[in-house]
Amino acid sequence: YGTIGVIGAMKEEIELFHEGMKGVTQTVKAGITFYEGTFHDRSIVLCKSGVGKVNAAVTTQILIDTFGVEAVLFTGVAGAVDPGLDVGDIVVSTECLQHDMDVTALGFPRGTIPYEATSLFAADEKLRKLAAEVSAELFGARVKEGRVLSGDQFISSRETVSQLYTELSGACTEMEGAAVAQACSMNGIPFVIIRSMSDKADGSAHVNFAEFTQQASENSFRIIDGMLQRL
Ligand code: ADE
16 A cells, blocks of 8 residues: 555544644645655554544545545544444454434335445555454454444434344444545545443443543554554
């Protein structure tokens, strides 16, 4: 790959990269700051997309068009959906789905984008294998490869989270991954989403999120850090 785009949604998710970058130049576009420079001697463009699918999609398209990135890595935190996942555990995306896409009134299954060839956006095989390898070395059995569900909703109810698990087979839920995934797919750019669990998307999610986002962000950073040393 040439230049690699690294996206996080929030400050906590990108600041460790920022500290490790060299020769940084800064550009603002669409209100988003893009940091070009090197990380472990690799050319990267780091940015904080902001929260939600629109921010994530716009950021991804700019990374591709303006900065010519040839791969996109997303780092951050998520709510665990798979009951086998605990706070701090890792999900490496196999594919992404927008759980809030709902055209069921017209007969489309939940999560289906009408008239598109697919609504499941597959992560790049090579990137996800590397992510899984690095994750396993760092976190052992606390890693799952699975489906990342995204929606413009912070999930904080046990009923909702169990629905996301049984109906949509999610491993975790967050608010950007599937938008990055769709934008990358539309442009033929490989991607993978790495998420560390900050909460379990249940009634305690808001408290856990506040308490564990820092640690979970660091977990996710360490994986992409390891990946960039091998890419
Ligand atoms: N990101 C971290 N936790 C989340 C949750 N419970 N719902 C949506 N996005 C999240």
